[in-house]
Amino acid sequence: MKFPYTLKLEKRTDDVPKWLPAATAFGSVIVAFIISGIILKFIGGEPLRVLKFFFSATFGSWGVFSDTLVKATPLIMVGLACAVAFRMKLWNIGAEGQFYMGAFFSSLVVLIPIVPLNSTPKFVVIGLMIVMGMIGGAIWGFIPGYLKAKYQVNEIITTLMLNYIAIYWNNFWIFDKWSDAGFQMTPQFDKVAWLPRLSDLAKEFKAFSGITLHLGIVFGIIAAVIIWWILERSHWGYQIKLIGDNPKAARYAGLNITRNLILVMMLSGALAGLAGMSEISGVVHRLQERISSGYGFTGIIVAWLAKLNPFAVIIVSIVFGALIVAGREIQPSGLAFLLQGIILFMVISSDVLLRYKIYIVRSEKEAA
């Protein structure tokens, strides 16, 4: 007996409809949830209850939703960092290190201190921290960018290795110079260096008490808008895309590839550095060990799932923020990672739908 229908894949020769990429991405997430549910059922869980709990623990109230957004904030900026570099087919997997350098450089404002903390207005301190954080990340992006541009050193290796240098550089300072009574952390920053939170307004609006959402998310959204404009509407974005698609054509068209390579790595690093700044100024309020729970690496997945679209990065970051929050709440906590893995798998496989048309056709009757 032969199955009466077969799938037929046909290469697309026409244009992909504009709505299709978003639809397949969304569909993939739904399918990923269904598959996870089936696995959960299989191991004796109750998928619907878990699903319900998943939503109530991440989107169920303003409090938990704020937690989700707080986790999403660094992911947005790191996701953008990766998206910018990946557009040019520069495989920057050093966002983690750039994140740490951003955190370190912005901490210098408080720890040296660069400005007298008790007499400088908050917006100046924060502004300085933003600039320093972005410079820190940009330096960490410049190094692999320069090495690649001048000596063709593979950026995957250099960015990966620089991650460890950044983390241990950070450790040196918090274990030794700035250690708070021997703990692996600096003393808590002066409040002037804290990003404003919604809970600061609790006196005026009762609803905001305990809401830890901080200004960093606004940085993320502004960054997304700017990056979108750069990538989709500017000369530079066009150049980035052209170099990424065909460097030979780019050189033929008169572009300066060396300069662009360094600049894009610096922009990518600066965005990751901004994420580091936002995290220490908005959440932990001190420089310490493990300020990142692998945001730099999750950012790679975020950028990829968002198909390198800056606005999609925001949405994907919120989903991943929810997964991080849910991972703390749901036991076994590996469930969130399972779901993460399946989502990634589904989204990547869904590319088949963009490249091929799929038909279901009746199988030929076998000749006797």
Added chain:
Amino acid sequence: MNQSPPTNAVEMQNIVIRFPGVLANDNVNLTLKRGEIHALLGENGAGKSTLMNSLAGLYKPVSGTIKVHGEQVSFNSPKDAIAKGIGMVHQHFMLVPTQTVTENILLGLNEPKFFMNMPKYDQKIRDLQDQFGLRVDPTAKIWQLSVGEQQRVEILKTLYRGANILIMDEPTAVLAPQEIDELMDTMKAMVDQGKSIVFISHKLHEVTTVADRLTVLRRGVATAEGIDIEGITGEKLAELMVGRKVIFSVKKKPQVPGDVVLEVMDVSAENNKGVPALKNLSLSVHQGEILGIAGVAGNGQSELAEVITGLRKCSGSIKINGKEVANQEPRKAILSGVSHIPEDRTGVGSAPNMTITENTIMKNYRDDPIGNRWGINFTAAQSHARDLKEAYEILAPSVRTQARKLSGGNLQKVILAREITTNPALMVAMQPTRGLDVGAIESIQHLLLEQRESGTALLLISEELDELLTLSDRIAVIYEGEIVGIIEAEGADINEIGLMMTGTKRSVA
């Protein structure tokens, strides 16, 4: 039913293949007799490759029947076609550069089973080579081979898999003249030993030399089905292909050249391997003049185009309208008014995953009205692309279509459209019509002549002598990086050019 083997290797009847919005093949019949070379002609996009891909198991026809050796077949994958002895040599090679010839041929087969006794297989492949005259060292790595040798590996691959029906998709498009002759000999050797060949080509004289019968497709419909090659003229074939009489002698108007635009003086440069490719080369091109560069491939033509457009370093002096551009960034050359039709359309001239719009603005994205100070107005860019699509008759679903989905001729029109709209002072065109069909060649040649009439200086580098003689005002022959002679195209003697191309005679005009 008689039991003697049928005389037809392949019978394709009433084949219909449909793509979204396109009827690629409309009731096409093709009969391939055993032991013949059957030419399949047609313009780009006429449906030749589609028809053959359906025979090779890549597409499934909507309707129609395919019989192989008298037996009706239905292929679900190329594997099924290979099992029936059908092998296809694609235009783009599918080889692993770092592996040897033998390894590439064995790739995907179920042998060797476990022990890699390569010498045994090397010998098997040598035997196969002797049989058909396909010389290539089995132990050589693919990256060490020339394009012609790589093609032989592709042919050996199909032969090793037991193919007795070979489909060759424009095999000569990538070959140098002497390699073409060798390929023709191989094809004849193969049919002598009972193989049958479908030969897809654009080049009329090749078809008439090698093929026995031919089928012509035009827009998915067969305009000639299996007619004998005897007595067919080039004009007749061209008419069948494009449906109207082609003027082979594209007429150029007499014109007096103006001032010197390009002046190359004592330029020397090395190729990618560090070997001198240009040796103290000097030439000049005037306004409204086409200077043709003739020569056998690999005598420095690519390097000459690259030093002028700023893509390669050199010594000596290159002046555009009196301004030195040698060793400058490519952008300097573009700003000095140099436009460039590169030899490699897909690898250099376009960005495959970007849209037609994005490909047309590659050089003017900064300029009004498409570009402003920092940004690009994509609405203006799109309407610019739409204008070009219409003016240059670029066939594509829309300007949002990715460049890689275009046929060679349409992609070349995109590139040409882009290069012409920059109003160049000098246009460097390298092999602008290579691999294109008759209709596209004609329109591209017309566009080049229009450029000449509007006063552009053109440097035309081509391996097609006919093309050079038709279009050029003067022809310079390049041999081993030197100009060995410059002659007037009017009344030029082909034999004289041929002798210079092989480096035997020098003359200066």
